[in-house]
Amino acid sequence: MVDFKALETLVWVATLRSFNRAAVKLHTTQPAVSQRIAQLEAEIGQKLLVREKRTVVATDAGRRVLDYAERLLKLRAEMLHAVADRTAIRGTLRLGVAETIVHTWLPRFVERMAKAYPGLALEIEVDITPNLRDRLVAQELDLVFALGALAAAHLRNLPLSTYRLAFLAGPGLAVPGDPLDLAALAAHPILTFSRNTRPYLILREMFSAPDLPPVRIHASSSMATILRMAEDGLGIAAVPEAIAGAELAAGRLRSLRTTVPLPELDFFASWRVTPEAATVEAVATIAQEVAAPRAR
Structure with missing residues (x-):
């Protein structure tokens, strides 16, 4: 089952075009980021990211997944902000x-x-x-x-x-x-x-x-x-x-x-x-x- 952590990782790798920078952003390690992306690709059955000239770009399938991922993460953030106690943030x-x-x-x-x-x-x-x-x-x-x-x-x-x-x-x-x-x-x-x-x-x-x-x-x-x-x-x-x-x-x-x-x-x-x-x-x-x- 696809989880939000994997989708969040995909979004940040695609946004920053780097596994290293995404790891820093997510306060984790590059191997952990790579593992999340590999698991997500295995669950979807498609290659989502490829390396090109020292940068990382999304494949056609990756761009389609990114569109859904960004919408899901946005809805989750809006829900948590609307419902959660602000003192808990x-x-x-x-x-x-x-x-x-x-x-x-x-x-x-x-x-x-x-x-x-x-x-x-x-x-x-x-x-x-x-x-x-x-x-x-x-x-x-x-x-x-x-x-x-x-x-x-x-x-x-x-x-x-x-x-x-x-x-x-x-x-x-x-x-x-x-x-x-x-x-x-x-x-x-x-x-x-x-x-x-x-x-x-x-x-x-x-x-x-x-x-x-x-x-x-x-x-x-x-x-x-x-x-x-x-x-x-x-x-x-x-x-x-x-x-x-x-x-x-x-x-x-x-x-x-x-x-x-x-x-x-x-x-x-x-x-x-x-x-x-x-x-x-x-x-x-x-x-x-x-x-x-x-x-x-």
């Missing part, structure tokens, strides 16, 4: 997070998760969106909260929160006029997100007009560093106001009025659509509930 969810989320609503999300899924451990990694996307596609992360909807096969996106970029400066930084135009802003270093991120590229384009003086854009992956440099008068921070609430309230930073329309940054939860994604999707929905009321 255990394991580790690998979560990748953009730093803007860390400085806004991530602590509330972690608190909510501790109540909703007390047996589910969060393994949180903070990185820029391009890296988070690559790691999600490579199946090194289960869920990411990142800037923009991520485009790749078999990914799903759920909107979370929106923050508008703002220009923030320390009280001691002398800036002429109110509101400020791009030329006035360009007279000071601009402090913002890492290179290759969308905010950095937007600002680089914004200040590239030929009638503007050369501008120095200092990029950092650390929001704390950006805010501290702005407080110390070393430049103007171009970040969402939401991450600088304490500094603005204490008067260590002030928001500058400008003539420049600034873009909004839309953050999304993204995950791979797999037969076992019911819990991940539920966690993304919790993030949406936590984030949306505080969106700016």
Whole structure:
């Protein structure tokens, strides 16, 4: 009789195109994975997987079985998620997070998760969106909260929160006029997100007009560093106001009025659509509930 463990093994070998990687994913050994596939092939009476050029691909029969296997596993995951006690769900969810989320609503999300899924451990990694996307596609992360909807096969996106970029400066930084135009802003270093991120590229384009003086854009992956440099008068921070609430309230930073329309940054939860994604999707929905009321 075909069991779910064998079908799950088939799905992961076909998805990862490797017996080794499937073994790591399933927390078992390669011989155990090979044995499960051999038993499944013996029960069905068809060759399901073949090796081609250092990779593993499904045969025609394998693709037909995979279609059924994915549907069965998806139904099982949905059933367990709908019926089972959430406190009984255990394991580790690998979560990748953009730093803007860390400085806004991530602590509330972690608190909510501790109540909703007390047996589910969060393994949180903070990185820029391009890296988070690559790691999600490579199946090194289960869920990411990142800037923009991520485009790749078999990914799903759920909107979370929106923050508008703002220009923030320390009280001691002398800036002429109110509101400020791009030329006035360009007279000071601009402090913002890492290179290759969308905010950095937007600002680089914004200040590239030929009638503007050369501008120095200092990029950092650390929001704390950006805010501290702005407080110390070393430049103007171009970040969402939401991450600088304490500094603005204490008067260590002030928001500058400008003539420049600034873009909004839309953050999304993204995950791979797999037969076992019911819990991940539920966690993304919790993030949406936590984030949306505080969106700016």
